Amino acid sequence: MIYYYGHSIIISGVHSALSRSTVSDPQPVPMRLLIIEDEEDFAVALARELRDLGYAVDVALDGEEGYQLAEIYDYDLLILDLNLPGQDGLEICRRLRASQPSMLIFILTARGQIRDRINGLDIGADDYLPKPFHLGELVARLRALLRRDVRSRAPLLRSGDLTLDPKAKVAYLGTRRLGLTAKEFGILEYLMRKPGEVVSQQELLEHVWDVSANTFTNSVRVHMNALRRKLADDPEHPRYIETVINQGYRMLPLRSSEEDR
Numbered sequence: 401m402i403y404y405y406g407h408s409i410i411i412s413g414v415h416s417a418l419s420r421s422t423v424s425d426p427q428p429v430p431m432r433l434l435i436i437e438d439e440e441d442f443a444v445a446l447a448r449e450l451r452d453l454g455y456a457v458d459v460a461l462d463g464e465e466g467y468q469l470a471e472i473y474d475y476d477l478l479i480l481d482l483n484l485p486g487q488d489g490l491e492i493c494r495r496l497r498a499s500q501p502s503m504l505i506f507i508l509t510a511r512g513q514i515r516d517r518i519n520g521l522d523i524g525a526d527d528y529l530p531k532p533f534h535l536g537e538l539v540a541r542l543r544a545l546l547r548r549d550v551r552s553r554a555p556l557l558r559s560g561d562l563t564l565d566p567k568a569k570v571a572y573l574g575t576r577r578l579g580l581t582a583k584e585f586g587i588l589e590y591l592m593r594k595p596g597e598v599v600s601q602q603e604l605l606e607h608v609w610d611v612s613a614n615t616f617t618n619s620v621r622v623h624m625n626a627l628r629r630k631l632a633d634d635p636e637h638p639r640y641i642e643t644v645i646n647q648g649y650r651m652l653p654l655r656s657s658e659e660d661r
Contacts, residue, residue: 463487
């Protein structure tokens with residue numbers, strides 16, 4: 401568990417073990433988070449906790465680097481400190497809210513006065529939590545933001561007789577439940593949310609893994625092959641996932657069961 405006090409982080413083995421039962425969020429929707437925080441020990445510890453909960457997390461240690469990452473990559477949520485070298489956090493919030501209105505922005509800062517909170521929310525932050533804080537509250541607030549963000553998504557995703565339930569974190573082929581790993585589930589869900597679109601290996605790495613993933617790794621191909629075996633999907637005559645040579649993968653457009661007959 402992380403308790404943040406001023407410039408120190410207390411990470412206790414006992415508290416960390418307890419946090420798994422009180423803070424755990426089993427197989428969250430594949431989301432990519434960016435932390436912009438100049439205190440490296442704190443940023444690394446927070447990123448580790450969030451990765452343990454299933455999120456893909458990148459870290460930037462100054463404002464300019466963080467802003468550039470946020471403009472280059474497609475993040476679902478930004479955790480933003482305000483007291484940053486290179487570029488002030490409020491200015492980053494203002495600029496990103498203008499350029500990326502769909503990005504969720506969560507301010508996590510030592511500036512805890514009421515006027516600071518009002519200012520941060522008024523310029524575009526979706527939530528604001530002053531330090532010190534308790535990890536459980538932070539994660540609960542993140543979950544609430546992400547839940548609101550996915551409310552417009554279909555409760556069930558379907559392609560032929562393939563059904564995926566994002567909330568329950570289960571997938572079925574007909575009436576048979578598929579035993580998918582977290583990465584296989586993340587790949588399948590991400591593709592099913594973009595039916596008919598070509599999704600590159602890099603895009604999958606960014607959303608199901610994180611920026612530290614090796615671009616030249618064969619992890620995506622390995623997990624894709626395993627996923628196809630579980631779907632009994634022939635790459636030469638795909639029913640669900642099509643390989644687009646030199647481009648990536650495409651989930652074939654969603655179809656009803658009647659259309660498949």
